Amino acid sequence: MAAGAPRIFVSHLAGVAAFDPNGDQVGRVRDLVVMLRAGRRPPRLLGLVVELSTRRRIFLPMTRVTSIESGQIITTGVLNVRRFEQRPTERLVFGELLDRRVTLVETEEEVTVLDLSVQQLPARRDWEIDKVFVRKGGRGGAFRRARGESLTVEFSAVTGFSLEEQGQGAENLLATFEQLRPADLANVLHHLSPKRRAEVAAALDDDRLADVLEELPEDDQIEILGKLKEERAADVLEAMDPDDAADLLGELPTDEQERLLNLMQPSDAADMRRLMSYEEHTAGGLMTTEPIILRPDATVADALARIRNPDLSPALAAQVYVCRPPDETPTGKYLGTVHFQRLLRDPPYTLVSSLVDEALEALEPDAALPVVAGFFATYDMVAAPVVDDSGSLLGAVTVDDVLDHMLPDDWRETEFHLDEGPGEGVAAHG
Structure with a gap:
């Protein structure tokens, strides 16, 4: 430069x-x-x-x-x-310096670090932090919504960066990464220190934290959940997909499980207990209890309206399950599955009961993981119904949950396609 x-x-x-x-x-x-x-x-x-x-x-x-x-x-x-x-002598700017409380040398006033600027030194290849953008007053709010007086000062005009801060905020770090998908934000959290990870988790709202927890390794999930107040931990578990929440609960001590379950809404707690009653690597242990369920008199228009829900994963939105009342799991008699592509081919007023794929067999709740995986491979499915002996729909297994349980425990830390050849733009060096 x-x-x-x-x-x-x-x-x-x-x-x-x-x-x-x-x-x-x-x-x-x-x-x-x-x-x-x-x-x-x-x-x-x-x-x-x-x-x-x-x-x-x-x-x-x-x-x-x-x-x-x-x-x-x-x-x-x-x-x-x-x-x-x-290394011990290094600091991460996003992970450790943003949101830090530092002191203005001239006035001895405590301020919050909102941003930092870097600049290349003249006639050299070295870079350094030269300015600090700070806000006076208390904490709270991302820097773009800051209400207190903000100012930019020379780095030498503040002190306090060398000290480890207790109770460091996380608002500006989150503002920096607010556009990340849950899986990417989970990756950011995974690489933070435990102290900083807890601070960021505390600053996330329940739904966002629930989405991120679902993407984290098991050890990180347990660590974060353990640092939340029990009431909030229960709220976050309720916001998670039932199968993921049940898996996480299953890793906790029995007395802690019961305390959290007792703090949940009765219906959510009932779903958790039911899922936890199945072996982990079975269709019952893998399924979610909240697929799209429609009654026989529902129309294609009704089905498409349900599928448009942006909170649904692509796998759950790929098909609907037609059942007699009650239409919450466990349902009345399961009649069949209607695939998304079939819904697109028929008029909006068509009854979904006339479109069910009767040839597609359902999984039994005790079906082992290899059987479930074989089902997906045989029928090219992304989700599959789980039905009990009485014919009631218990839930649905999605392909992402099957993969999660078939991959190694450390798959998030493993690079399957790392190409270190110079022809691909990334060359190994040193």
């Missing part, structure tokens, strides 16, 4: 794509790594934490960044794909 390069605020770098010289995307920026220095000298920006398409996080030194402009980062194309590990 040329001398006098413009100042860049770090919030603008969150999720920015990194490319090699040929224009092939390498990954996306998930954090910045800085090294604090003695006195009030500005921290040196060492590099970027870049997440590859395989979910592996690597370290990209600033010496291998040739350009930061127009919402993209251009690299030299030669990267070390070894997994990033933070």
Whole structure:
């Protein structure tokens, strides 16, 4: 970069794509790594934490960044794909510096860090943090909605970055990553320190936290849930998909299970108890109790309206289940399944009971995981009904739950398609 390069605020770098010289995307920026220095000298920006398409996080030194402009980062194309590990002398900007309470040197007033700016030093390849954007007054609210007086000061005008803060907020970190999908935000949380992870989880609303918990490894789920107040933990479990919530509850001690179940709505607790009564690796243990259920006199228009619900996963929205009342699981007699494609081919006034796929057999609740997987492979399904001996629909198994239980426990940490060849834009180095 040329001398006098413009100042860049770090919030603008969150999720920015990194490319090699040929224009092939390498990954996306998930954090910045800085090294604090003695006195009030500005921290040196060492590099970027870049997440590859395989979910592996690597370290990209600033010496291998040739350009930061127009919402993209251009690299030299030669990267070390070894997994990033933070060193004791390093600090993560998003994970540790945003939302920190620091003190203005001149007035000794406590302020909250909303953003930081970085700039390349003239005639050098070194980068450093030069400015701090802060808000006076108490905590609360993301920086874009801040009501208190905000100002930008030199880094040397504040103190307090070198101290570990207790009760650090998370609003501005969340604002930086608010557009991330739950799986990507879960990946961000997984790589934070336990202290910071708990702070971010506490700042998420119940629905967002529920979505993120479903994407986290089991150990992280238990850790986060254990740091929530029991009333809130019960609310978050209610907001999760029933099968995921039941799996998480099943990992807790029995007395803790009972306390949380007693705090839930009776209907939700009943679903949890029913799911937990099945063996984990069976259709009953894998199913969700909230598929789309319609009565025989419902029309195609009714079915399509239910499928349009944005809260449904693609797998659950792929088909509806026609049952006699009651139309909550366990239902009355299960009549059959209607696939989404069939609904698109028939007039809106057509009764769904006339469209059911009667040839598709249902799964039994005690069907083992290999049987369930074979069912999906045989019929090219993304969801399958689970029906008991009396003919009642108990729920539906989705293909994502089958994969979750067939993959290794550490599959979120494993790169299945990592290509380290130089021809693909990411070359192993060192």
